[in-house]
Amino acid sequence: MTEAEAKPRRLRGHKATATCCIASRDRPGFVATSGEDGCICLFDLRSKDVQLVTDVGNGPVTSLCFKSGNEDIIYVSSGKEVKSFDVHMPASWRPLESYNYNKEEINQIVCNPKSSFLACADDGGDVKIIDIRQHCLYKTLRAGHSSICSSAQFIPWKPWEVISGGLDSKLVMWDFSKGRPNEIVNFGLPENNGNAGQCYNPAFVHAIAIPDADMLDKTNKICVVAKGDGVVDVINIESELNISRSKSTTKPLKGSQSTSKVNIRDAEMEILDQSGGKRLHLDYSVGGHTAAASCVAFSMFGERGKYLISGGNDKLVKVWDCSRFQGVQTSINNDLLIKNINLNKKVNWLCTTPTESENLVVCDTSKVVKVYSIS
DSSP: OEEEOSOOEEEOOOSSOEEEEEEOSSSTTEEEEEETTSEEEEEETTSSSOSEEEEOOSSOEEEEEEETTEEEEEEEEETTEEEEEETTOTTTOOOSEEEOOOSSOEEEEEEOTTSSEEEEEETTSOEEEEETTTTEEEEEEOSSOSSOEEEEEEOTTSTTEEEEEETTSEEEEEETTTTEEEEEEETTSGGGOTTTTSSSSOOOEEEEEOOOGGGHHHHOSEEEEEETTSOEEEEEHHHHHHHHHHHHHSOOOTTOOSOHHHHHHHHHHHHHHHTTOOOEEEOGGGTOOSSOEEEEEEOOSSSTTSEEEEEETTSEEEEEEGGGTTTOOSSOOTTSEEEEEEOSSOEEEEEEOSSSSSOEEEEESSSSEEEEOOO
């Protein structure tokens, strides 16, 4: 593991804290950032200065995403509203569409790989699924979270499924065509929290990341969870769903002795072992975060999906080697962390670009966005 010492490139344009950043897959070096100043900044990393600064909201802009397959279109959330813009029409920057389906402030928006749906996670615990082809509300996913829903991601290899995470310490796997959960993982329970007592913060789910379909040979079908207790959990999605199915077939009969809980848990662990899907806890024992982990992303540079990058309230960004995750059954492995990047501020968000250098973009709690090179 190495410490990154090179000074980052600084991107200036915001007048208040930068909240989110996204990088284009199709146009290497094209980056969009948002801030508490209600502005969007567009950067081309091949150029020195910001390309465009435009005011798009009445309040802080909380999240951004490109339209899958057409990155000329960008979606922006501010307050309870989602707007879409064409990045090639900077002179006007009038919204192409506007959606007002969320009843509480939106924390994250994400577009599915087929560019047909938008998921909007909000403070009320709901996830609104918007049909962006028909321009209407498709489904409301509710009652999965009892607190703020902080994050949502579509599963690329399951076209009708989305995963959400919340400040109730729950990860919910939804079938959004039916509007109901397939599985709920509660990190507040001791058996789901591999390092209880690492720090005093609860295991709130702050962010989740799922690999793109073309990364699966490097990552397997996993979900990565950045949590308030500082742990970054790596979960095998298929194994979790297999456990859920096993529970439905191993329910005890009425009147039977209650030895079932232990037996069911043993059966669950056997399923995980057989599928190579034991959860991996990237915690302080392997060099992980010592305060809340706030964000996580897979690498788009080099071998796509080879690295996992996490940021935290400990003012650190950590680079993990995903290729070493497979077959690792416990977190007692000090070869997973390959780089630490020290910042002066807590990390709000980060993303990666598909370029050989200047490929990690970090929003901390300042108004200046930092760009690092990971090789």
